[in-house]
Amino acid sequence: MYLVNEHIQHVDHETLVQFQHTHHIQLPEAYCEFLEQYGVGTYCGVLNVQLPDHQQLTEFVEYELWEYDKDSPIHNQQLAECVVIATTIDGDFLALHPQVKDLLWIPRHSERIEVRLLDHKASWIEMMDQWLKISYGDSFQIMQENRYYESWNQDQRYRSLTFHPPTEGNDLLSISSSAEQLTQIAHQIDLQLPADLKIETLYSCLLFWRSIQGYVRFNYAYSYEVVLCYEDHDKEASEQLLDVLLQHHIYEDSPE
Numbered sequence: 001m002y003l004v005n006e007h008i009q010h011v012d013h014e015t016l017v018q019f020q021h022t023h024h025i026q027l028p029e030a031y032c033e034f035l036e037q038y039g040v041g042t043y044c045g046v047l048n049v050q051l052p053d054h055q056q057l058t059e060f061v062e063y064e065l066w067e068y069d070k071d072s073p074i075h076n077q078q079l080a081e082c083v084v085i086a087t088t089i090d091g092d093f094l095a096l097h098p099q100v101k102d103l104l105w106i107p108r109h110s111e112r113i114e115v116r117l118l119d120h121k122a123s124w125i126e127m128m129d130q131w132l133k134i135s136y137g138d139s140f141q142i143m144q145e146n147r148y149y150e151s152w153n154q155d156q157r158y159r160s161l162t163f164h165p166p167t168e169g170n171d172l173l174s175i176s177s178s179a180e181q182l183t184q185i186a187h188q189i190d191l192q193l194p195a196d197l198k199i200e201t202l203y204s205c206l207l208f209w210r211s212i213q214g215y216v217r218f219n220y221a222y223s224y225e226v227v228l229c230y231e232d233h234d235k236e237a238s239e240q241l242l243d244v245l246l247q248h249h250i251y252e253d254s255p256e
Contacts (some may be wrong), residue, residue, distance in 0.1 A: 001125060002148040002197050003038075005213040005231055009153050011035035011051065023054050025083055025098050034124035041151040043128055044143040045206070046136070047094075048087045056084040057093065057106070067111045073100050074113065082106075092135070105131065139201075146199045148208070155233065156214070159242070161226040163218075163250050178223040185248045186218045192244055211237040216245070226250050 016032045019025075034049065042048050057079045068075045074082070074097055082104065086094035091108030094116065103116040116131050125147070133140045163185070165178050186205040190198060195207040205218040213231035226245070230238040242252070 002146070002208065004148055004150040004208060004215060004229075005153065005156070006210075007153050007155060007213065007231060007233070008037075008039045008151045010037065010039050016052075019052050023052075023083065025052075025054075025096055027052060027083075027085070027096070028103075028118055028124070029120070030122065030124040030127065031085055038149055039151045039153070041149055042089075043125075043149050044132065044147060045150075046089055046132060046143065047128055048089070049124075049128075050084070050086060052096075053084045054082075057082045057095065065111070066106070066113050072113060073097075073104060073115050079106075088135070094131070105135070142199065142201055146197065148197065148199075150229075153231075155231045157230055157232050157238075159228040159230075159252055161228060161245060161250050161252055163224045163226055163248075165249060179220050182218055182223060182226075183220060185250070188248065189216070189244055193241065209237070209241070212241060214238075216241070 013032070013036055016027055016035065020027055031049075035051070038049075040048075040050050061076060061079050064076055066072075066076075078097060078099075082093075082095040082097050084093050084095045088108075093104075093106040095104045095106055097104060100115070102118045105114040105116045107114070116134070117127075119127055119130075122130075129140075129144055129147075132143060136143070163178070163182050165181050183205070186200070186207065190207055193209065196210050197206075197208040199206040199208075203219070203221040205220065206215050207218075208215040211234060213233065214229040217227045217229070219225035219227075228238070228242065228245070230241075232238075
């Protein structure tokens, strides 16, 4: 697994033990070991591994967003008793309930709450792979071949950039033409500053560099969106990369 950044805010073992005692719930051992080693963060750009949260689902009880019948692993009121340990960028929840031996997958775009196997012989990474394969199908193959983890910390910086393609006369380039140009630019930048890891699909390209403890994401689907993620430890490296992006008509909108 490729680590995007090396400055990890490890979760203290005692913090997790205290949470279990306070809320009378058993956290998966593999999950605790993962947090202690890698901290909270995002796996493969999709699954957010977070600290256990016993309140995150409480507000959803009154909305009755999911169906409950004899086959449901929990009923509506039990949502308030669930502990969320991960979420996806699509709004799904991965949660624990004291009366369910496995994990609950609470989907954003479905009315059926599902059970996800808690394999005590597998690592947390292996289990995450299993769950993502179920939810994302064939598209997960690219994730599995290029596993990476982005640990969250206070030194991370994000810059929102926009690709402004040159125009001929007064005619604006089509979206498809702009996407093709952005694809070519991503390849050119990788030649100029060879990335430590490159992940490319039909919809996006990610170039990772350890020198900036981050990456650049080119959004082919929208043709214009580019995001620079870095840690504010080596300003020279990040500014050098930003200069290269500016050479290719990629301009900064508003730093975060």
